[in-house]
Amino acid sequence: MRTRPLLLALTASLLFTPAASALSEFGIEGMGMVSTRADELRATISADGQRIFWASNRDGGAGGWDLWQATLQDKRWMDPQPLALNSAADEVDPFLSSDGRWLYFASNRNGGRGGFDLYRAPVAANGDIGAPQPLDAAINRRQDERAPALADDGRLLFSSNRNGGAGGWDLWVAAQDGDGFAAPTPLDGINSNADEVDGSWLGGGRAVVFARSNAQGGTQVWVSQCRQQRWSEAALLSLSFNTAESQTRGALIDANKPGEMVVSGSARAPRAGGLDLYRMKAPTVDSDCR
Template sequence: MRPRPLLLALTASLLFTPLASALSEFGIEGMGVVSTRADEAHATLSSDGRRIIWASNREGGAGGWDLWQASLRENRWMDAQPLALNSAADEVDPFLSSDGRWLYFASNRKGGSSGFDLYRAAVDAEGGFGPAMPLPAPLNSRHDERSPALAGDGALLLASTRPGAAGGWDLWHARRDGDGFAAPAPLQGINSSADETDGSWIGDGRALVFARGGHTGGSRLWLSHCRHGRWATAEPLALSFNTGEGDTRGALVDASKPTELLVSGQARAPRAGGLDLYRMRTPASDGDNDCR
């Protein structure tokens, strides 16, 4: 029996997000351009929705994991290119500020404090990037720092292996202080004996989505709501391939469409390669915003 025309249209449309999220709970992002046979993770979008930046270990970069970007033309992502600021080391966890002025990311390049550090680069009027500059202490430390994410009020969320929290990778929060940041503090009620990374605020801080690593490898995305000034017990993010046996991470809200969330994972279908980028609805939250 021949497939029905509507089914064919829906299947084909999944190849060309960002329209895919309007059709289903999740759809693959940019098949063949953004999501490829390589591993892709942690996508961030500009507030006008015309640019996407993500981390990939595909060939053609400077080496290891690099940051790549693509442009939206005719409702499709096109012209994937590595960023000029990449190094022979790893560049991961990109995050574009909401005003479009800064790109934050993590790298273990030479010249940092130790291991992975947080960096930012200015975004110029033509969409290019200035030199990568490390964030000052106490944001960077002698330990590892990764996955920077900014709240609407400028507060910074990051993951770090520094002491003072639950151990391993934990999530920390640094409030805005003038042109910089105050000393980071661990997120109470979130961190555990496992590894917590890739934190991202939802709904102006009413909820938090983050990755928690399992003891057997891989990671899973979790969601916690702010209740009366405390983070409530986290529950797995409602996504079909977000299982204890899988590897799902890098959730970030689409700055141009706050009702949509991009995640990295391994669905059975549609699938391009290893870790792919997918879109889903941003979870709703009726929590308060007193946890920041």
């Protein structure tokens, strides 16, 4: 007779554990195809939901980190393939423009201005990807540039360790200027003496989700809202594995399902390898900015 009350008490207690209460988490993305035993970082999904691009250090690429893509078949990601634009250096941080015409990414390939630079490659209507083009000198400097992301109004958000920020890696933003970008400025109000990387826009540019390093050696994902034309104090993203010891980063909105996003990290379960890709509910944007 005591079994049922005991079971109910146990069930109630489980509802308040961190893993059970994280109702925003939907699970791993593409087990065995996208998320594998290797490390996977930062996924971007086409507006029609038929293609996913991400960075991986798995075997089969051109060397180091490479960009990969997979297509949706019977509601599953299938046929993962490395992109032809990969080099013997590293290609990381893909971002597909909202119109699907350009694939932005970062690379430390030969011929750049120094370290990692930002590039974009044209994407044809049939899905073919053309030769990559470096962004102009207003963006690429002798230091490193990583993690490009575009807002609806064309603003480019990226991370860099160049001088002029708060210290170390910071987030920078550049307005669209014709077919290029104006000189970038640091994202004051978010940047700190820690490292801020992997920024991306939420709510059409009215909020920013980004990764910040911590004293424990981990990297956690945070969210800042624009309020009264300023960036609010950042709040930690509610995610069971977004802990002080974690390496959680690379959050991007799913362009096909704007209420969801994909983030790189390492959960206890499900788990495929090192850094995996996980799908979760996107944070609510309650900004008063326009």
